[in-house]
Amino acid sequence: MKIREVNPLHWCLLAVMVSMASSSCTKEAKLSGDHAKADLEGSKPVENSAQVDDVTTAATVLSTVYKGITITFHQNYAVGTVNSGRGAANYYDYSGFMMLDQSTTQYRLYHGGRYLDAYSDGDNIFSRRVIKTGGGSLANWNSTASYVEPALNPTATVHPSAFWRQPEDVGYDPHIWDSGNFLEPECIRVGGLYYLFSQVEIRPGDYIDFPATEVAGPSPADRIRLHTSVNGGSQWQKVFPGGVNRGVVYNLPAATRRQIKLTHQEMIYEPGTDKPWVMYVFWQNNGVNQGHVRIRSADPGTFDWPTREACSGMAQLGNQIGYTDVPKSGGGTARLYFRITMASDNGHLVPSFQFSSDGLIWGFGSATLKLVGHPTLNNYFLGFSTVDGTGQLPPEGAANNYNMLYVSSAAVGSGNADIWNSDIWMGKTQMQLTGTLTP
Numbered sequence: 495m496k497i498r499e500v501n502p503l504h505w506c507l508l509a510v511m512v513s514m515a516s517s518s519c520t521k522e523a524k525l526s527g528d529h530a531k532a533d534l535e536g537s538k539p540v541e542n543s544a545q546v547d548d549v550t551t552a553a554t555v556l557s558t559v560y561k562g563i564t565i566t567f568h569q570n571y572a573v574g575t576v577n578s579g580r581g582a583a584n585y586y587d588y589s590g591f592m593m594l595d596q597s598t599t600q601y602r603l604y605h606g607g608r609y610l611d612a613y614s615d616g617d618n619i620f621s622r623r624v625i626k627t628g629g630g631s632l633a634n635w636n637s638t639a640s641y642v643e644p645a646l647n648p649t650a651t652v653h654p655s656a657f658w659r660q661p662e663d664v665g666y667d668p669h670i671w672d673s674g675n676f677l678e679p680e681c682i683r684v685g686g687l688y689y690l691f692s693q694v695e696i697r698p699g700d701y702i703d704f705p706a707t708e709v710a711g712p713s714p715a716d717r718i719r720l721h722t723s724v725n726g727g728s729q730w731q732k733v734f735p736g737g738v739n740r741g742v743v744y745n746l747p748a749a750t751r752r753q754i755k756l757t758h759q760e761m762i763y764e765p766g767t768d769k770p771w772v773m774y775v776f777w778q779n780n781g782v783n784q785g786h787v788r789i790r791s792a793d794p795g796t797f798d799w800p801t802r803e804a805c806s807g808m809a810q811l812g813n814q815i816g817y818t819d820v821p822k823s824g825g826g827t828a829r830l831y832f833r834i835t836m837a838s839d840n841g842h843l844v845p846s847f848q849f850s851s852d853g854l855i856w857g858f859g860s861a862t863l864k865l866v867g868h869p870t871l872n873n874y875f876l877g878f879s880t881v882d883g884t885g886q887l888p889p890e891g892a893a894n895n896y897n898m899l900y901v902s903s904a905a906v907g908s909g910n911a912d913i914w915n916s917d918i919w920m921g922k923t924q925m926q927l928t929g930t931l932t933p
Contacts, residue, residue: 558859560849562932563820563830565859565925570866573920575904587620588903588916589812589875591679593883595726597686601879601899602726604690605918606677619679619692621727671696671703671739672719678812680761681726682794683882688726689794691742691761691773694719704740708752713781716755717741718773720795735795743775743789745799753780758811760833762885772853773797776811788853807856809848810835812875816885817853818896821930828931829853834876834900839864843872845902845921851933865900868919873902887925894927 557566587607595602604621667673671694678693696702698711720733720742735742746754760774769790777784787802815833822828831853837846844867850856867873878900880887887896900923905916 555861555864558861558863559929560830560857560859561851562823563849563927563929565832565847565849565863565927567863567865568924568926570923571921572866572869573899573922575868575917575919586914586916587918588905588913589678590877590901590903590918591681591814591883592877592879592899592901593681593683594879594881595683596882597683602681602883603901603918604679604681605901606679619677619690621681668697668700668709669706671701671706671717671741674700676719678758680759680814681883682761682763683726684763684884686724688723690721690723690730691759692719692721693717693757693759694741702752704738704744704746704751706739710752713753713778714755715752716757718743718756718759718775718797733795735793742795743773743797743799747799750779754778755781760813760815761883762815762817763883764817764885768792771797774805774808774815803854805854805856807848807850808833808835809837809856809858810874814877814880816878816880816887818887818894818927820894820927823930823932828933830927830931831856832925834878836867836873836876836902837862837864843867843874845873845876845900851931865923866921867902868904871904871906871919872908873904873919874908874913874916875903877901890924892926896925896927898923898925 556568556570557564559565587605589606591604593602593604594600602621604619606619674695674697676692676694679690680692681688681690683689694717696710696715696717698709698713698715700710700715702708702710702715703717718741720735721730722733723730733742734740735744741756743756755778757776757778762772762774764770764772767790769792771791771794773789773791774786775789776786786805786808788805789797789799789802791797813833813835815831817829817831819827820830828851831850833848833850833856835846835848836843837858838844845865846858846863847865848856848858878898880898887898889895890897900921902919902921903913903916904919906912
């Protein structure tokens with residue numbers, strides 16, 4: 495069995511991207527853009543110094559207008575860097591995904607990261623509960639009224655729930671498409687079952703998922719994999735779509751499937767439609783960026799590649815999408831989609847949001863939002879709490895007011911040793927929507 499050289503994170507994270515421009519949203523459109531590429535291949539991470547923690551910073555822009563809807567953020571505060579300090583071990587946490595779990599009335603945090611102890615040395619997906627003590631609304635949260643369980647800074651006796659806890663690359667088999675590293679969790683709870691989608695690294699020369707007799711090359715051919723669980727924290731079962739050991743994106747073209755890389759998926763679930771499962775995913779063909787596409791499906795295990803629709807304006811990668819219904823001009827309601835991302839505030843990357851009336855064409859609105867983020871570090875790979883991870887936000891209190899926790903990967907930069915020193919930073923806010931949408 496071939497043992498790979500040790501690398502903390504094997505696939506490339508395409509961070510710090512500019513918005514991708516495209517004039518239309520056809521089923522097959524090659525999106526262009528100047529994408530900066532953060533290559534995380536390299537040596538082991540070094541121990542991080544102490545992070546600046548729990549400093550409430552003033553937001554620059556808290557209101558914008560998008561197609562007649564005014565979006566205003568109130569009570570926007572820092573909760574803090576929930577895992578500052580890391581002891582003697584080398585590990586990091588990044589790429590957070592949050593949900594408000596209605597079955598437990600608790601917030602869940604899923605994130606990727608490196609975990610180093612006597613039992614594990616690899617890139618994992620972790621599941622934790624974010625528990626609030628005391629009563630009151632989310633607006634009353636602060637750094638002493640909430641905590642993460644298990645602690646993001648693990649001890650010798652308390653370990654996080656993880657998919658993969660073993661020395662890095664031990665067990666790797668180039669003939670098995672999903673035996674390598676996997677990160678980028680997106681979890682949705684539907685019908686009492688948790689569906690967790692993750693990105694799996696497939697290097698050139700490794701076997702792809704389908705057909706299993708072909709190898710990737712000349713570029714990586716990452717795929718999206720699905721697990722399910724009855725409790726959302728353990729007992730994960732791998733899904734075999736149609737009884738086949740493959741990823742969930744199907745019908746990739748024979749001529750290029752060995753060199754198509756699917757990366758940083760963003761998932762939502764829209765009930766009441768014939769295809770409620772929705773995947774947004776960025777893709778490359780032979781290492782060349784092609785942009786984001788959207789694929790709808792009736793089955794969470796099968797997203798038909800030829801039905802994809804190209805998106806435009808989606809800034810950055812590895813974020814999270816939500817939606818709600820708002821009044822529309824002429825009467826009735828229309829769906830408004832929103833997506834957390836980041837924006838520059840005088841060179842400091844802070845949390846922001848984009849919006850869309852059709853889920854395909856995205857924009858920042860009349861002003862680019864700049865929310866409270868980590869006070870000194872940049873904020874990458876963001877997520878925010880939605881109902882059961884579906885993307886839906888329920889009003890709390892006054893109509894069209896939505897409370898949320900949001901998280902970022904706080905780091906100096908998004909590549910190499912910088913991301914190896916990242917920590918999960920958390921904020922809280924309330925989003926208010928007024929006006930009528932003009933699609």
